[in-house]
Each structure stands twice: as structure tokens, then as C-alpha cells.
Amino acid sequence: MKVKVIITPKRAVLDPQGKTVQTALEHMGCSGVSDVRIGKYIEIEMDGDRETVEVKLSEYADKFLANPNIEDYRLVFED
Amino acid sequence: MKFAVLQFPGSNCDQDCVHVLRSVFGYPTRLLWHKEYSVGDADAVFIPGGFSYGDYLRTGSIARFSPVMGAVKEFADNGGLVLGICNGFQILCEAGLLPGALIRNRSLQFRCEHVYLQVASHNSPFTGQIPEGKNLRIPIAHGEGNYFCDDETLQSLEGNDQVLFRYVDAEGDLTDHANPNGSRANIAGICNEKRNVGGMMPHPERASEAVLGGDDGRLIFQSLITALENQPTLA
Structure with missing residues (x-):
């Protein structure tokens, strides 16, 4: 099973990369961009049924893959 | 008095820290490889700067799971003095x-x-010997030193007098311009509630000898040494 872990900075956390890219988009003429957030994307191949994988990966995302002080994450499953 | 300086793959200020403790202050100091399970007989532990594990994933995120960090946690839980500098702060x-x-x-x-640092609290083993009113001139070298915490944490840091250093300008004024990285409340260093674990982004080990252009960093090492000398349990 392939699991995508999508990690984004929390709303309250300054995201200077996102802000810089937003400004660059505006300068390039891409209008209407109201926000850009840059995070991380991790692909994990893992054996097991979905529920087991979800329980296990949530545990490790909470303590390792994401830092709950500054980041949110979500898991996206691909069978 | 004996010191330990941790060494992770990618640490690069470990030898500087050892040099200051061993050659400038004259105390037995050993490097402690990240695979060790004990801090041995060290009276204080330094977590040096660098790029442990290449800063992969997040700075300090992999180093914190190394065996030696289990020993450091136990040491700190028992009241042992731990100072993290730069990457060491990130790891802590x-x-x-x-x-x-x-x-x-x-x-x-x-x-x-x-940068210039205002000593926000003298009530810690890391700042106790810094003269009142003296601001420190110490170098920084980081890409990820922007201290962030939520409002509640910031209030508790301020309320408990846990902020040790703030970035100020050469005149000693606390301005946004003097803040080199965007840290909340210009925070450059903090300690825990028990005041035995400290972390700071600036590098005191790079400013402990006049020949290096300044020795304000000595005051931080001296504070820690004096704090240990005053501990009744230490011979």
C-alpha cells in the first residue's frame, strides 16, 4: 500500500517560502492568488491492511514525521 | 568537574565547544558519540551546533531519536545541566x-x-555570572533559527522568566530590525521551567577568546561552571 503524507505549516506559523512564492506568482502576472503554503510530501510504501497502516503511521507522524508545534499533516491512502 | 559534548553525524561545532571547555577553561571534556547510551560521569552536557543528519525532515528531528538523547533526557530529568547551542537548541x-x-x-x-543579545533573565545556570546591564556580542550562523511557539507557550515562557536572551541592536534596543530571523518576541535563547536545560541560537563557543574578536561567550560557560561549583552535591 502506498501512503502519501502531506505536511503543511500550521495557519499560525509564518511561512516565508509560501509568501515569497505568492509574491513571485503575482509578479509573473498570475492574479487572484490569495494564499500559498509550502509544506512537505512523503511517500511511504507499507505492508498491511488500511486500518493497521493508518494507526501505525498516525502514531509515527505525530511523534516524528510532523512536528505538532508547527505543522499539520494528513494521510492519503492509495491501494 | 567534567563535561560531555555530544557528536552526531553532521555536528560541526563540537570541536569548538570541546576546545573552549578543555583548553580555555581547563576542564576534562569528552566527545560523546550519538550511539552512546549514557552520559557517563559528566556534570553537564553540551549539544553543539551543526547540521545533524543533514537537517533532513526538520532540523534536529532525527537526532532526537538517537540513543544518546535518551540518556540526555534521563540526565535532564534528574536535574543535570544541559545546554543546546544552535542545532543543539533545535534538537532540544x-x-x-x-x-x-x-x-x-x-x-x-x-x-x-x-548579533547583540540582551540578557532577559540572570536567574539561570547559563546566565548567572553575566553582569547586570551587559549585552553580549556573539555570532549567529543559522538558516532555521526563527523561534516559534503558540501564544499560550509564549505567555508561560515570559511568566516563568524562561526567556534567557533576546536579540537587540548595538544600542541595546529591542527592535524588529535587530531580530535576525523573525523569532517571536526577539527570543534568542530560553530555558525549561526547571531551569536546568537551556537552548540558544547564537554561538558562545565562537566568542570565548579575545583573539576571535570577542569573548562575551565566556560569560555563558563561566555561569554554568559557577552554577556547578555551587551545587552542594559536587565535590
């Missing part, structure tokens, strides 16, 4: 031994320059 935050996190500098630039 990741390990939960200090609150908050260090994120990408506001400017997105790696900042390598001397």
Missing part, C-alpha cells in the same frame, strides 16, 4: 526538553553575523 525543542520550535528564518537567508 524537537525532543520536547524545551518548548516551541525553530523554523526557517523569516528572510529565507542563512544569517552568519555577530
Whole structure:
């Protein structure tokens, strides 16, 4: 099973990369961009049924893959 | 008095720290490889700067799970003095031994320059010997030194007098311009509630000898040494 872990900075956390890219988009003429957030994307191949994988990966995302002080994450499953 | 300086793959200020403790102050100091399970007979532990594990994933996020960090946590839980410098500060935050996190500098630039620090609290083993009113001139060298915590944590840091250093300008004024990385409340260093674990982004080990252009950093090492000398349990 392939699991995508999508990690984004929390709303309250300054995201200077996102802000810089937003400004660059505006300068390039891409209008209407109201926000850009840059995070991380991790692909994990893992054996097991979905529920087991979800329980296990949530545990490790909470303590390792994401830092709950500054980041949110979500898991996206691909069978 | 004996000291231990941790060494992770990617640490690069470990030898500087050892040099200051061993050659400038004259105390037995040993490097402690990240695979060790004990801090041995060390009276204080230094977690040096660098780029442990290449800063992969997040700064300090992998180092915190190394065996030696289990020993450091136990040492700190028992009241042992631990000072994290730069990457060491990042590791201590990741390990939960200090609150908050260090994120990408506001400017997105790696900042390598001397800064001025106001001593926000003298009530700690890391700042006790710094004369009242003296600001320190010490270098920084980091890309991810932007101290972040939520409002509640910031209030508790301020309320408990846990902020040790703040970035100020050469005149000693606390301004946004003097803040090199966007840290909340210009925070450059903090300690835990028990006051035995400290972390700071600036590098005192790079400013402990006049020949290096300044020795204000000595005051931080001297504070820690004096704090240990005053501990009744230490011979």
C-alpha cells in the first residue's frame, strides 16, 4: 500500500517560502492568488491492511514525521 | 568537574565547544558519540551546533531519536545541566526538553553575523555570572533559527522568566530590525521551567577568546561552571 503524507505549516506559523512564492506568482502576472503554503510530501510504501497502516503511521507522524508545534499533516491512502 | 559534548553525524561545532571547555577553561571534556547510551560521569552536557543528519525532515528531528538523547533526557530529568547551542537548541525543542520550535528564518537567508543579545533573565545556570546591564556580542550562523511557539507557550515562557536572551541592536534596543530571523518576541535563547536545560541560537563557543574578536561567550560557560561549583552535591 502506498501512503502519501502531506505536511503543511500550521495557519499560525509564518511561512516565508509560501509568501515569497505568492509574491513571485503575482509578479509573473498570475492574479487572484490569495494564499500559498509550502509544506512537505512523503511517500511511504507499507505492508498491511488500511486500518493497521493508518494507526501505525498516525502514531509515527505525530511523534516524528510532523512536528505538532508547527505543522499539520494528513494521510492519503492509495491501494 | 567534567563535561560531555555530544557528536552526531553532521555536528560541526563540537570541536569548538570541546576546545573552549578543555583548553580555555581547563576542564576534562569528552566527545560523546550519538550511539552512546549514557552520559557517563559528566556534570553537564553540551549539544553543539551543526547540521545533524543533514537537517533532513526538520532540523534536529532525527537526532532526537538517537540513543544518546535518551540518556540526555534521563540526565535532564534528574536535574543535570544541559545546554543546546544552535542545532543543539533545535534538537532540544524537537525532543520536547524545551518548548516551541525553530523554523526557517523569516528572510529565507542563512544569517552568519555577530548579533547583540540582551540578557532577559540572570536567574539561570547559563546566565548567572553575566553582569547586570551587559549585552553580549556573539555570532549567529543559522538558516532555521526563527523561534516559534503558540501564544499560550509564549505567555508561560515570559511568566516563568524562561526567556534567557533576546536579540537587540548595538544600542541595546529591542527592535524588529535587530531580530535576525523573525523569532517571536526577539527570543534568542530560553530555558525549561526547571531551569536546568537551556537552548540558544547564537554561538558562545565562537566568542570565548579575545583573539576571535570577542569573548562575551565566556560569560555563558563561566555561569554554568559557577552554577556547578555551587551545587552542594559536587565535590
